[in-house]
Every structure is written in C-alpha cells, then in structure tokens.
Amino acid sequence: MKLQNYLREKTAFIENTLNKLLAETGARPSILYEAMRYSVFAGGKRLRPVLVIAAAETVGGRQEDVITAACAIELIHTYSLIHDDLPAMDDDDYRRGRPTNHKVYGEAIAILAGDALLTKAFEILAGCPVPGDDGKVIQRVIKEIAVAAGPCGMVGGQTLDLLSEGKNVDAETLFCIHKNKTGALLRASVRTGAILTGAGEEELAALTTFAEEFGIIFQITDDILNVVGDSTKMGKPVGTDAQRAKATYPAVYGLEQAKRMAREGKDRALAALRSFDTKADPLRLLVNYLLEREK
C-alpha cells in the first residue's frame, strides 16, 4: 500500500467531518466561529485523527466508529496551537505559512477561539455515537483525552517548556517536556481509536508502546527540522528553537545523536506492532514517514 493514497483518503474524510462539526448554525457572534475555523482549516496534517483511524483499523475497527472522536482530538490540538502562538507564550506570527490566529483576529478573540475549540471538543466527545450504545466506553475515552490534554499532560508540558526556555535543561527534563507536550495527545489518539473499537488489553498495550515511541520520534524529527528544515516547505521559519534557547533533542544530544535516537525509536515502534497483520501497515508507514518528512 501507498501511504500517500491512504493519507489522501483519510484526510478527505476528516476534513469533511470537521466541516460538519464546525458548522456555524447561526451562532452569535459569528466572528468566534470564523476564528475557530480559521485555525482548524489552516492546512494541518491531521496526524492525530489519522492515528485514531489507523489504530482502530489495526484492531479490526471501522473508521466510521471513531471519526467523531478523531475530529474532537484535532480540535484540542488546534486550540493548543492557537494558545501556544500567543504573544504571552511563543509569540509566533506565522504557522503553516499563514498569519497566526491572534495576528488576524487579535489576542482576545484568539484566546476565546482556543477556549471554544477545547470546550467544543468535549461537547463532541460527549455526543459520540458508540457501537453497542455503551456510555461507559465514552466516559473512558473522555477521561483518557482529558488527562492527556490537561495539567499532567499537554498543558503541563507546555508550561514546563516555557519555564525551560533559556535554561540548560537535562535529558530527563527534555523527555518530560515532550512526553507531555506532544506525546500525551498522540498516545491518547492511538488509544482512543483502539478503545472505541473494542481492542483487547494486549492489543491496547502493544499500541500504547507503539504510540509512546511514535511520540518521541515525532518530537525528535520535529526538533531536527527546526535545525535543518526548509522554511518554504514548512511554512514557518527554522532556527527559532535555537534563537529562543528551547529545550530540544539536537540541543541536548547534538544533531547526529538525535538522528540515531529517532532511528532506534523506529525499530522499537515497529517491534511493538509485531503481533498485528497488514491492517497495521498504515501505522508502520507513518513511522517511516516521520523519519523522512520535510515538514
């Protein structure tokens, strides 16, 4: 199979569903929905919802049963980008080649659009159709996602990242930042796909190991791109991490060692998928994609 075709098919389904979930329905004031939609439809890779679907399919589930939750996770991811870009945080003017939310709508609306996306995500999760109509499965998934996105997950990681700027961070702090800031929601994406489609405990454990390795590789390769990437392809400037003295893998380990760590992580990620058949191929190809990506 070709990853490119798989991604094209899945992202079309995701875009379509996001569009329906974020219909304005005459909400007032419309500028709030406009700001929410501006960042949601800003050309993201949809990696998290793709992971939800690919994990579901790995254990024999159907994409229709996880698409709503997958899109809710993408809204949480988008809110985090809007807030991270704010002047009080990373103060970024561009993302994916377009002005950031607060550059277009102003700080107040950007904060509120982020708040609205986060809250909307939980509204959508609570309204998820569940196979077997089992409310407890949704309860479990909401908890999984909230823990991953909250103070012991993504928000905690972003806080630690901000506090670490300009400081000499050790390897343990670096790991802790990224495990929470980006790793937690990627892990929750994979687990959500598996839990919602009734994965067994062993399958869930294997996919969790995969997801944790995937999260680390994602961050290492993201950090490497900020050093050696092509800013035109990425739609944002490179070298910004070094300018801000951010805690990154190349900064702590050096570029070559960081690349080696990504390759070793790939071996472990693929090993975690050993017990699955070809239905896990999209997950396998996504790991390769991380190591070869240019944005």
Add this chain to the structure above:
Amino acid sequence: MKLQNYLREKTAFIENTLNKLLAETGARPSILYEAMRYSVFAGGKRLRPVLVIAAAETVGGRQEDVITAACAIELIHTYSLIHDDLPAMDDDDYRRGRPTNHKVYGEAIAILAGDALLTKAFEILAGCPVPGDDGKVIQRVIKEIAVAAGPCGMVGGQTLDLLSEGKNVDAETLFCIHKNKTGALLRASVRTGAILTGAGEEELAALTTFAEEFGIIFQITDDILNVVGDSTKMGKPVGTDAQRAKATYPAVYGLEQAKRMAREGKDRALAALRSFDTKADPLRLLVNYLLEREK
C-alpha cells in the same frame, strides 16, 4: 431554615472536595497547580456548586451523588474568570480583593492555568461516580455542561460582551450576552444536579425555568452592584462597567427599571418552584439572597 447555615454547611463540603480534586500529586511543574489553586481558592461564593446540590436535593437526591460534578463546574467558572481578567480581555488587576492570576503568575501561566482548569473539569466529570453506574447519564451531563460553557454558551457570551464594549447595545443584545455569558452555566448547574439524581422531565422543566430566571436576576443584581455597591465589601472596584461602556441592565434600562426587573424575575423564579415541597427552600432563599446581596 436559615440560608446562612445551609451555605456554611454546603460550602465547607465543596471546599473540602475541591481541595481533594486539586491535590498536586507531584505534578510537574508545580507552579501550574499553584496557579490553578490560587484562583480556585480565592474566596469565591461557590454559587454554582451550591445550585447543583440544591437542585439535586429539591428532587430528592443526595449531595454525595453530585458533589464531584458540582466541583467540576466550579473549575470551569474559575477558568473563565482567569481568562476574562487577562490584559487582552477585561484587563482586571483585582478580583475578590486579591491580585488577579496574571498579576501574580504572569500572562502565560494564567492562560495555561485556565486551560488546565477547563480540561481538568472534563477529566473530573468523566470520572464521576454515577448512581446505577450508568455511563449515559454522565455523557448527557458532560454534553450539557460543554454546550453551556462553549461557543454557543459562556465563551460566545464573553465574545459578544467584548465586542459590545463602547457600543450602544439594544435590549436584545444585552439579553443575549448575559444569557450566554453567565446564564448558561448557572442553568447547566441546576440541570446537572437534577439530571444526575434522576429528576423526571416535568421536574427538570420546572427547574430549568427557575434557573433561567435565576440567571437573569443574578446578572441584573451584579450590574446594579457595579453601580451602587460598596467596593470594600465586594473586593473589587465599582463603576468599572460605566467606565468601559459595558452593556449592562442599568445602562440599557436605567437603575430603577433594572431593580423592578429583578423583583419581577424573582416572582417568576419562585412560581417555577411551586410544585416542589420544602426541599426546594434553599433554591427559594437563594433567589431572595440575590436581591439582597452586597457582593
């Protein structure tokens, strides 16, 4: 019964539970939890969790069955205050007589503490124990609260409020702002208490009417206090709404007409409780309290 005793007993139970729910448990970085706790334990009246409990008791429910959800709603209320106070929003330096969150922890941490409280609230809701172990009831409550707090509720109301500053707003816009900004979460509080303890549809409808009237009275009396209140008792300056040309009931209707509207709302709120016995007395007394409050 004395409302004062009722409030003393309930708020002690609420404080105690909030304290347990926001235990640090070694989370990293601890400053994030410190900032979250700073605003949660800043001397709020706990009106929303009290409403959850009082509504539950009105339909024969027990406070133990709704306390977790009640506290989750208080966290959502607290997050909204932190974000509303930010320089990009209302730019308030004091709340309840203490410096606002961003004055103590800086803007970045204040934004993150708000984000963390909102997310934590949904984690707590998803972990709510439910009588009968029925996950679908929790799903319904989470949806109820998320809708009330989201773009068609609280966040939408705050956006419209911000956009209306300095403009001549009409009565319909004023109503729309407050129905969403403060009314929606008060309404969800009452409904959450009732839904979680198995209220019948007629009971729920009566309590919803009560809650909607309660929300309007709350906002009218809040607006009036900003005109005629005692800043020492309130812990924040008065006259700020007029300075900012905010959309308020006294500004749109005049002080005397606003007072009359509050009294008429009280009659309707009490009428909505007609079918309930003395178990609804706390709700009845709370309406009187709104009209007599000094902060």
